[in-house]
Amino acid sequence: MKYSPPKRLFELEESATLKASEKANEMISKGIKVYKLDVGEPDFSTPKKIIDAAYQAMLNGLTHYAPSAGIPQLRRAIGEVYGVDQSYVIATPGSKQAIFYALYSILNPGDEVIILNPAWPSYKQVVKLAGGNPVEVNTDEGFYPNVDSIKKRISERTRAIIVNSPNNPTGAVYSDSVVKELSDLALQHNIFVISDEIYEKLVYEDSFVSFSKYIKYEEGLILINGFSKSYAMTGWRLGFAVADPSIIKQMAKIQGHTATSPATFVQAAAVTALKECKDDVEAMVKEFSERRKIVIEMLDKKGISYVKPKGAFYFFINLRRFIKDQDPAEYLLEKANVSVTSGAAFGESYSGYIRISYATSRENIINGMNSIFKAIGV
Numbered sequence: 615m616k617y618s619p620p621k622r623l624f625e626l627e628e629s630a631t632l633k634a635s636e637k638a639n640e641m642i643s644k645g646i647k648v649y650k651l652d653v654g655e656p657d658f659s660t661p662k663k664i665i666d667a668a669y670q671a672m673l674n675g676l677t678h679y680a681p682s683a684g685i686p687q688l689r690r691a692i693g694e695v696y697g698v699d700q701s702y703v704i705a706t707p708g709s710k711q712a713i714f715y716a717l718y719s720i721l722n723p724g725d726e727v728i729i730l731n732p733a734w735p736s737y738k739q740v741v742k743l744a745g746g747n748p749v750e751v752n753t754d755e756g757f758y759p760n761v762d763s764i765k766k767r768i769s770e771r772t773r774a775i776i777v778n779s780p781n782n783p784t785g786a787v788y789s790d791s792v793v794k795e796l797s798d799l800a801l802q803h804n805i806f807v808i809s810d811e812i813y814e815k816l817v818y819e820d821s822f823v824s825f826s827k828y829i830k831y832e833e834g835l836i837l838i839n840g841f842s843k844s845y846a847m848t849g850w851r852l853g854f855a856v857a858d859p860s861i862i863k864q865m866a867k868i869q870g871h872t873a874t875s876p877a878t879f880v881q882a883a884a885v886t887a888l889k890e891c892k893d894d895v896e897a898m899v900k901e902f903s904e905r906r907k908i909v910i911e912m913l914d915k916k917g918i919s920y921v922k923p924k925g926a927f928y929f930f931i932n933l934r935r936f937i938k939d940q941d942p943a944e945y946l947l948e949k950a951n952v953s954v955t956s957g958a959a960f961g962e963s964y965s966g967y968i969r970i971s972y973a974t975s976r977e978n979i980i981n982g983m984n985s986i987f988k989a990i991g992v
């Protein structure tokens with residue numbers, strides 16, 4: 615039978631970030647040396663305490679189906695962090711899945727969702743997958759949202775705005791006043807705020823402000839978070855959402871008919887992550903902070919301008935001055951054997967930019983950056 619995908623998949627694009635890193639992996643498999651500054655995942659191993667807890671959970675029989683919203687111990691532990699009871703919490707296989715369930719639970723076909731560019735590419739695709747229309751609004755030059763630009767794009771069909779601080783790809787950390795302004799705007803217009811706070815613990819300057827400070831779950835906040843970035847647990851696939859119980863109920867319904875739940879022993883191990891791994895997280899954040907300093911020093915020494923990231927583990931840099939006729943990520947893979955992510959993946963206006971991830975060894979960062987400098991002639 616000749617297969618043709620259904621209409622709703624025509625517009626869905628592949629994950630640009632994964633695609634770029636696949637190309638580099640292909641070169642590596644051919645024996646070519648490539649400095650990988652592309653992937654957004656910690657190079658650290660998951661803390662041993664978490665691995666032990668998962669093993670123990672398996673030995674204790676936590677190898678069966680779990681309730682569709684997650685095991686009560688984990689939902690309670692997450693609830694404690696956010697000051698809510700477990701009915702406000704769902705555990706999901708990765709925060710990506712939580713974002714999808716959230717959108718699927720609130721969108722009618724054709725509803726609009728505001729996305730602040732440059733933005734993590736999956737937001738736009740997942741909005742489409744959930745039947746909505748993404749409305750992309752660029753942030754200002756410092757990568758902070760401009761409330762007036764957002765206001766202009768709010769329509770009768772606007773159902774939600776997705777915010778992400780600390781931000782992928784820019785590293786921007788929204789100040790208290792930005793969080794308040796955006797929250798007020800959403801409350802005024804009665805739109806949901808989906809706040810992706812997955813990089814919450816990775817902040818090196820200023821402090822993280824959660825949208826939960828200014829919007830209640832009952833007022834339309836859907837908070838997304840996960841274990842991938844803070845606890846070096848990308849492969850475990852565990853995220854969660856905190857939202858009004860009426861929304862959590864719908865999300866659990868979708869999960870019940872699809873993933874069922876995240877792996878039961880993974881959920882048990884995550885309780886240990888939340889309760890016993892403060893020191894491990896601090897050590898990882900300290901190392902990220904040192905690596906960030908290395909990148910800053912190297913860029914400054916060469917006089918390359920950039921907006922200083924305050925959180926996450928990325929730099930988003932405009933290279934238009936140096937690379938004129940080619941996508942800079944393609945150029946750097948060819949000419950410098952460095953794999954970075956093309957800015958175009960995060961929004962059309964950012965085609966001359968690259969995203970560098972410093973979630974990799976200092977040696978790799980230093981060698982990769984030097985190779986970039988050589989290729990752009992600085």
Ligand code: PLP
Nearest residue numbers: 654708709710734782840842853
């Ligand atoms: N949100 C943002 C902003 C991300 O950068 C990522 C991963 O790169 C995710 C969500 C997905 O994380 P998870 O591994 O929990 O699905």
